[in-house]
Amino acid sequence: MTTDTYDVAVIGYGPTGATAANLLGKSGLKAVVIERDPDIYGRARAISTDEEVMRVWQRIGLAERLQQDMLPDRPLNFVDTAGVPFIDLKITPRGCGHPPQQFLYQPAVDSVLRDGVQRFAGVEVLLEHDCVRVVPGPDGVELICADLRADTLKRIHARYVIAADGGASPTRGQCGIGYTGRTYAERWVVIDTKVLREWDSHDRLRFHCDPARPMVDCPTPLGHHRWEFPARKGEDEQRLLCEEEIWKALGSQGVTAEHVEILRAVIYSHHVRVADRWRVGRVFLAGDAAHAMPPWIGQGMSAGVRDVANLCWKLAAVINGQAPQELLDSYQDERKPHVTATTRRARMVGRIITERNRALALLRNHLIRAVTRVPGAQSASQRLMWIPEARYRKGFFSDSRHRAVGWQIPQPWVTTADGDRVRLDDLVGGRWVVLHTGNLPPNAAAWTDLGVPAHRIDEPELVRWLARRKATAVVLRPDGFIYAAAGPRQPLPAPPHGHTIETRSEADA
Numbered sequence: 001m002t003t004d005t006y007d008v009a010v011i012g013y014g015p016t017g018a019t020a021a022n023l024l025g026k027s028g029l030k031a032v033v034i035e036r037d038p039d040i041y042g043r044a045r046a047i048s049t050d051e052e053v054m055r056v057w058q059r060i061g062l063a064e065r066l067q068q069d070m071l072p073d074r075p076l077n078f079v080d081t082a083g084v085p086f087i088d089l090k091i092t093p094r095g096c097g098h099p100p101q102q103f104l105y106q107p108a109v110d111s112v113l114r115d116g117v118q119r120f121a122g123v124e125v126l127l128e129h130d131c132v133r134v135v136p137g138p139d140g141v142e143l144i145c146a147d148l149r150a151d152t153l154k155r156i157h158a159r160y161v162i163a164a165d166g167g168a169s170p171t172r173g174q175c176g177i178g179y180t181g182r183t184y185a186e187r188w189v190v191i192d193t194k195v196l197r198e199w200d201s202h203d204r205l206r207f208h209c210d211p212a213r214p215m216v217d218c219p220t221p222l223g224h225h226r227w228e229f230p231a232r233k234g235e236d237e238q239r240l241l242c243e244e245e246i247w248k249a250l251g252s253q254g255v256t257a258e259h260v261e262i263l264r265a266v267i268y269s270h271h272v273r274v275a276d277r278w279r280v281g282r283v284f285l286a287g288d289a290a291h292a293m294p295p296w297i298g299q300g301m302s303a304g305v306r307d308v309a310n311l312c313w314k315l316a317a318v319i320n321g322q323a324p325q326e327l328l329d330s331y332q333d334e335r336k337p338h339v340t341a342t343t344r345r346a347r348m349v350g351r352i353i354t355e356r357n358r359a360l361a362l363l364r365n366h367l368i369r370a371v372t373r374v375p376g377a378q379s380a381s382q383r384l385m386w387i388p389e390a391r392y393r394k395g396f397f398s399d400s401r402h403r404a405v406g407w408q409i410p411q412p413w414v415t416t417a418d419g420d421r422v423r424l425d426d427l428v429g430g431r432w433v434v435l436h437t438g439n440l441p442p443n444a445a446a447w448t449d450l451g452v453p454a455h456r457i458d459e460p461e462l463v464r465w466l467a468r469r470k471a472t473a474v475v476l477r478p479d480g481f482i483y484a485a486a487g488p489r490q491p492l493p494a495p496p497h498g499h500t501i502e503t504r505s506e507a508d509a
Contacts, residue, residue, distance in 0.1 A: 006032045006124075007319050009143055009158035011131050012165035013037075015046065015106070016287035016304030018113035020162050022060040023312035025120025026430070029319060032156060033117070033125045034145055040110045043192070043264060047103055047220050048298035049305075052390055054098035055411060055480070056309040058423070059430050062116045063098065069108040071221045072099035075204040078352065078368075083208070086365045087372065091386060092379065095410030095461065097423050103205070105222045106301070129154070134161065134174050136281040160315055161283045164304065167271065169289035175280040181273030181292070186354075189240050189267050191227045191249070192220075193260035200254075207353045208253075211361045214354045217253060225260060227253070228295075230354070231267065241265045270294040270350075272343060278332040284311060291339045296349040299342050299387055310335050313430070313478040314396075322500045327396055334395035341388040349385050390481075397483055398493035404469035404485035409435070409476060412459045424462070427455065428476060432483075432501045434492070436473040437463050443491045447475060450501045 008024050010017045013035035024031040049070075057063040078087035091100040117123050126145065132153075133144035143156040163171035172179060195202070201217075202225065208215040216228040229249055231237050239245055246265055247257070271292040278285045287304025311331050317323035355361045371377055390408035397405045411424045434440070434447050434454040448454055452475075457463065466474065473492055475484040484493040495501065 003155045003157050004032070005157045006030050007158065008032075008160050008162060008315060009034060009141065009156055010162045010164060011134075011143075011171055012163065012287075012289070013114070013125070013127075014041070014164065014166070014287070014304075015109055015113060015301050016308055017162070017164035018110065018117060019056065019060070019305050020164060020286065020308035020312055021117045021123050021125070022062070022113065022120070023056075023308060024316070025117060025123040026060055027312065027316035028122065029316055030122045031124070032158070033123065034129050034131045034143070034156075035125070035127050036130045036148070038128045040107050040114070042107060043266065046106045046109075046298070046301035047218055047226060049102055049104055049302050050299075050387060051093055051096035051098040051100045052387075052408070053302045053305045054102070055096045055425060056305050057113075058098070058425055059309075060116060062112055066104075066109060066112050067098075067102070069112070069221055070102040070104050071203075071219055072102045074101070074103060074219060076101075076207075077201075077204055078207045078209055080361075080365045081210045081212075086209075086369045087381065089378065089381060089385075091382060094389065095412065095465070097411040097413070097425075101298075103218065103220050105220050105224055108222060126154075131165075131171065134163075134171050134283060136161075136175070136283050138281075141282050159282065159319060162286050162308065162311065162315075163283060163289050164286045164308070165289055167273070167288040167292045169285065171283065172275060172285055172289050175283055177280060177285070178276040179273050180276060181271065183273075184270040184294070186230045187237060187267050187269055188228050188230050189237075189246075189249070189265060191246055191265045192263045193225050193227075193250075194263055195223050195225050195260055197259050199259050202259075209353050209355065209361065209364075211356045211358045213249075213252075215249070215253070216353070224263075237267050241267060272347065274336070274339070274343075278336065279328070284328075284331065286311065291336075291343070293339070293343040294346050294350050296346045296353065297342070297385070297387065299346060302387075303339055303342060306338070307331075307335055309479055317478075317499070323496075324498050327499075330396035334392040337393065338388060338390075345385060345387070392481060396477070396496075397481075398475075398485075398496075400484060400486075400493045402469075402471065402485040402487070404466065404471040404474055404482050406482065407469070408479075408481050409474065410462055410465055411480075412462050414455075414457060414459050414462075425480060428453075428480075430478050432478060433476050434473065435476060437466060438472055441473050441486050441490065441492045443494075444473065446494050447492065447501075450495060452495075452501050 007029040008031045010033045076089045077085040093100040128148040130146045135142040145154045206217040218226045273292045286307040392406045470487045471485040473486045486492045
């Protein structure tokens with residue numbers, strides 16, 4: 001066997017792995033993707049995403065193309081047995097510059113992400129290759145891959161590995177990492193369809209909170225629609241997958257063969273699991289390999305994209321000699337609390353949907369209807385039921401303890417020095433940057449002398465956001481999170497010790 005050498009090997013080519021490959025390629029790293037399957041997985045799994053994930057895909061130049069195949073800003077209803085909403089919610093944006101929730105068709109997303117990888121000559125993709133052995137070492141990781149077409153073996157050496165190989169992750173098993181949590185006993189039937197003729201409420205997400213048979217009724221783009229419902233105790237799961245039973249379930253919602261064509265039906269279990277460790281030496285777990293959550297707020301795929309957005313810029317900094325390896329220790333410290341909080345909210349929403357006690361369900365309906373009439377209840381319910389805000393409370397940040405530190409900065413449209421209107425992330429270009437709302441603090445030179453650009457921001461919404469956090473100047477990390485901040489007449493904290501700062505933008509890579 002010959003040995004090929006790379007900066008990073010990515011195992012798994014779903015949305016998490018493909019996003020990582022784009023981020024690594026845009027950073028100018030030499031990477032390889034190892035994927036067992038010969039093509040995109042044809043069955044839609046993830047069905048929605050959010051504005052923060054779209055912001056990650058914006059960084060790799062694919063957000064606009066991806067959004068062409070998505071359904072943004074659809075209403076969300078929790079309905080009772082009679083189909084009458086007791087929660088009528090539309091997710092409001094948090095200022096990331098994209099729609100706050102979008103429904104997607106995962107095969108289309110996978111296709112665009114993979115096409116994006118082809119832009120980078122430094123990224124090699126090995127389809128129909130199975131990573132059969134992962135051996136971490138002090139200076140890198142040895143991988144043995146089986147070429148399933150040629151029936152041969154290939155040795156790969158990578159300085160680091162991102163294992164995005166799913167909930168069953170063979171890599172996690174080879175590294176001896178536990179995967180603790182629970183699997184729900186109740187199994188769910190998933191029905192994917194092609195829309196032939198539209199019907200009332202076809203364009204909204206509805207959670208049918210019927211104690212007798214809860215059901216999820218979800219629009220997906222490109223002419224698709226999905227339903228999900230649980231198998232009752234004692235029901236034959238395989239019988240539930242036959243057309244006769246599927247049409248009974250759809251018929252209960254007034255949907256017939258005139259409205260949809262059945263594409264596929266499968267049955268699956270919900271999981272709540274987290275890996276004991278997300279890193280063993282130079283091997284990192286991401287996406288479902290690191291954590292699995294129930295689907296109720298559509299964050300399984302999105303959490304994986306957030307993982308690699310956090311990890312890949314750090315890998316690039318370490319590999320390029322701009323940061324010590326200790327920077328990589330912050331990956332799990334930053335991401336795990338957000339994943340845990342997101343999972344907690346998903347479980348709470350699931351409990352609302354699947355309540356089986358009729359008396360409790362009736363009480364739920366009346367109580368929530370009454371509460372939602374209170375002014376401000378809509379925004380409060382979003383804070384309780386939607387993903388936590390993008391903030392890391394510990395990790396790789398300055399020790400100043402300023403209240404702005406750890407937040408992801410919003411992304412308004414801003415005016416460049418040339419008078420052009422661009423989104424903030426396109427201005428800063430995925431690099432370290434100082435933003436300020438007035439005069440730079442005197443000691444900002446410690447940053448600018450390193451080549452870190454400084455931009456004055458006068459966009460009113462962003463100025464107000466910073467003012468609420470008592471900040472007039474902030475230092476952004478390459479992922480858009482605030483590393484350091486200063487208020488009026490306060491000095492900016494110094495650059496991190498042992499780090500050199502990359503002054504070029506990702507667009508220059």
